[in-house]
Amino acid sequence: MEIAVLGTGPMGSAIVKRLCEAGHSVHAWNRTRHKAERLTPFGAVVHAQATEAVRSAEFILCVLADGKAVEEVLFSGGLDRAVRPDAIVIDMTSTQPAQARDHAARLSERGLIHLDAPMSGGAHGVEQGTLAIMVGGKAAAFERAQPVFNIFGHATHVGPNGTGQLAKLANQMIVGITIGAVAEALLMCEKGGASMAKVKEAMAGGLADSRVLQVHGQRMIDRDFSPHGSMAVQLKDLRNALSTAQEIGFDAPVTRIFEKLYSGGVDDGLADLDHAGLFVAMASHNAMS
Numbered sequence: 001m002e003i004a005v006l007g008t009g010p011m012g013s014a015i016v017k018r019l020c021e022a023g024h025s026v027h028a029w030n031r032t033r034h035k036a037e038r039l040t041p042f043g044a045v046v047h048a049q050a051t052e053a054v055r056s057a058e059f060i061l062c063v064l065a066d067g068k069a070v071e072e073v074l075f076s077g078g079l080d081r082a083v084r085p086d087a088i089v090i091d092m093t094s095t096q097p098a099q100a101r102d103h104a105a106r107l108s109e110r111g112l113i114h115l116d117a118p119m120s121g122g123a124h125g126v127e128q129g130t131l132a133i134m135v136g137g138k139a140a141a142f143e144r145a146q147p148v149f150n151i152f153g154h155a156t157h158v159g160p161n162g163t164g165q166l167a168k169l170a171n172q173m174i175v176g177i178t179i180g181a182v183a184e185a186l187l188m189c190e191k192g193g194a195s196m197a198k199v200k201e202a203m204a205g206g207l208a209d210s211r212v213l214q215v216h217g218q219r220m221i222d223r224d225f226s227p228h229g230s231m232a233v234q235l236k237d238l239r240n241a242l243s244t245a246q247e248i249g250f251d252a253p254v255t256r257i258f259e260k261l262y263s264g265g266v267d268d269g270l271a272d273l274d275h276a277g278l279f280v281a282m283a284s285h286n287a288m289s
Contacts, residue, residue, distance in 0.1 A: 009050035012063035014126035067095030097162035104161035117170035136164030172237035234275035
């Protein structure tokens, strides 16, 4: 397949490498070109302009910072006019559902196909081919794009345009809130004299066990908050969830509480820590190191 990847940050770079390893023809573009040029040894063709990268691509993967960046790349530089008519634009960026619907509608006016396909699993999930991909858009387009999704993991079609982003917000709500629950529970155990490591071990296989407990709980025990996700991105996602909840008339009180907790941590200088760094904010609040 001939595939363009727009955005070569940590996730975009992992995607480019995975596609090249799978033997596909990959065209890469990044606003800061040297970040894309690091991918040439893997076989990627790097382009100076996004419009050049997409001209012959059957699939265009957007892996950008946010919805605003996606809009600028798709519509401000003429990219929507450079895409070949039968191509599918797959936005793997985490944005707001309303933005995804808007982008899909505007591309449709030009006869172009759009899927919103945010992912969960991080760069490691890309490398291992274990991503969870939540896809919104037309079922026929989803079926056409399945060979691309299969390279990275398991994709599920959840509904029309925008619902992939809605599912990703739900994912981020569950992750962010569960990180907070794990941090608070482990800190309480430590404060009371128990070993956090042994408490985590004792919960394994029980109803409270989860991937968040195993992965992020271990980071808390090790005090290792090097970023895989980040506090800043988690806060962005919770704010997008609250904005979407307000838009559709849904009350999300638990998410509001955690938005304030992450916001406080970011305000205290923890923005670049892994999102498990909420543990640091909660420890500080309880005068614990």
